Amino acid sequence: MNAREYLDEVVAPTVERLRTSPGDRSLAMAAAILVNHAADWIAEGDDDELRVVRNAILSECPEYERLRAVADAHKHMKLRDRRPTFAGLTNPLTPAAIEEITYCGEAITFKGEPITWETFPEYRFADGQAWKPIELIDLVLDGILEVMDSRAL
Secondary structure: OOHHHHHHHHHHHHHHHHHHOOOOHHHHHHHHHHHHOHHHHHHHHOOOOHHHHHHHHHHHOOOHHHHHHHHHHHHOOOOOOOOOOOOOOOOOOOHHHEEEEEEEOEOOEEOOEEOOOEOOOEEEEOOOOEEOHHHHHHHHHHHHHHHHHHOOO
16 A cells, blocks of 8 residues: 555545534544544655655645644643754644643543533634644645645645
8 A cells, every 4th residue: 555545545435424423532533543544655655755745745734733743632632841942943833732632521630620611522622722633634635645746746
């Protein structure tokens, strides 16, 4: 399987299911993680370093770092304080900048405290931005596709 097949056969069906069920926590988590790992598939398929691919995606779509933070928080049950550095990123967002992750009818905790109850899932960041999972995922996917097209993948 190559990067394009990964996006078409694995990522796209999950994102489409999330689009029809935006309150489904498992789909939001899975989609964020799958989209985040598209960079790995691109790097492997283009025989390039992962950091180079991530930088290319960040140049095309700075919100990719938000998605990386969200995916990391989902994958590890909590937000890990990793501090990536990216060349050319003027306002780097670190995962510690996520304030809340909320889901339909169920509170998620942050720093051991209950967060809030929300009607729709939403990622809230320390800079005041709030993103519905599907909106952030769609934006980042567009950036990933631009990078893939520029690399003829």
